[in-house]
Amino acid sequence: MSAYYPHSLIPPHILRRIIDNGSEAQQHFARRTLVHVQNLMDIGLKGISKPLTTYPGELMRNIYDAHHQSTVNGTLVRYEGQPSNGDIAADEAYEYLGVTHDFFWRVWRRNSLDNQGMALNGIVHFGESYMNAFWDGQEMVFGDGDGVIFNRFTIAIDVIAHELGHGVTGSEAGLIYYAQSGALNESLSDVFGSLVKQYYYQQTADQADWLIGEGLLGERINGRALRSMSSPGTAYNDPMLGADPQPAHMNDYVRTRDDNGGVHLNSGIPNRAFYLASVAVGGYAWEKTGYAWYDTVCDKSLTPDADFATFARLTIYHGGKRSGKAVANAIEQAWREVGVLW
Structure with missing residues (x-):
């Protein structure tokens, strides 16, 4: 185990x-x-x-x-x-x-x-x-x-x-909770969290708000949620909490020793990739892009220290294997758009 x-x-x-x-x-x-x-x-x-x-x-x-x-x-x-x-x-x-x-x-x-x-x-x-x-x-x-x-x-x-x-x-997968593998760990939980919410409300990818923790912040706090998967770095901007520091692209990847190597920060990059792929594919996000991410988590070749690029390539493979070339292409383009693949 x-x-x-x-x-x-x-x-x-x-x-x-x-x-x-x-x-x-x-x-x-x-x-x-x-x-x-x-x-x-x-x-x-x-x-x-x-x-x-x-x-x-x-x-x-x-x-x-x-x-x-x-x-x-x-x-x-x-x-x-x-x-x-x-x-x-x-x-x-x-x-x-x-x-x-x-x-x-x-x-x-x-x-x-x-x-x-x-x-x-x-x-x-x-x-x-x-x-x-x-x-x-x-x-x-x-x-x-x-x-x-x-x-x-x-x-x-x-x-x-x-x-x-x-x-x-x-x-x-037992992804190690540090740096990129840790950020993937956090991102996967955001993916699962958002998909469960979309499933609960029966929302398609373009109907969803792609927010994590909507309603959690108090009414005096200037913010919509803890994180935004569609636009990382925009969830809140408040004198108490500061500005949402999540990056949306590898150009802004945060290198830090805090927070286990920035696992709650850099998760914004794969979060946005999932959002972009889901909207491009359309329909219910759990049916195709969500399944590709889930299949990747269950892939025994995914090592505990996997980085973003390794995970990205596996999602492309599983997206194509289960749902066809168009889905694989959409997933690949999403990872390219956030700078993980080039």
Whole structure:
């Protein structure tokens, strides 16, 4: 079994901006979150829990309440088939875990995250005003945000699908969470997150907003979302958070030691490639370009240290193999447009 690494949604550079510019309380919450994120990045997890389902495609969800403690051992508040207890965060986690599972099963016949029927566990109300959500290799964990900079982290379906997507990538490719392979890891989760959102709303590629985390930023923050796949670097521009630093082209690739080599920054480049290819192909993005990306993740020749160019060539190959030459050409052109291929 591949190693699993914890992944958090909010990158360190955003938390550092809040520490620099926020109120005393916001600085406190951001600092605690940042320390937790850094601790997560320093550890690798042995693996995921054993499957708890009995037949292919069966959905099994468990939602726990951490009661604002920094623990993943909360109180079970909703299990599969149980009605709502009136907690909106628990309800959102329950629903969106289900939609994500449904997407992978119905669209790509993937039996949960590990393709072996893994149960989906979610923990809500983690920590005090915790400014993040993360996948720890066994469950999804959601903070409530501070209600000013960030709303509750269950509010956006693509955020939940993004984090669950790390479970898929971890079980198949085990992409090392550093530099280009790490940025690919983050980009794949954005791809999966956006596709689940598009599937939920039944949107074609040209109807989708291609935003990650819409609704997550507080109403006082000048921004639409955490990231834009169609136009990286334009998701927000706010005195508190600064300007969205994501590059959209290899000419602007960020070389840094922070954030595991800029994994949350440089993911904008493959994100835009996926957007460009999907719009060029047209229709539902999960049917052709999405399938090419998924086939690439499952390709055993994809090494854990794969760079952008290696991944790009595999998507071209799989796009053509499954959907024909026109799709392969569209994918190749997209990678050329963002400067990965030339």
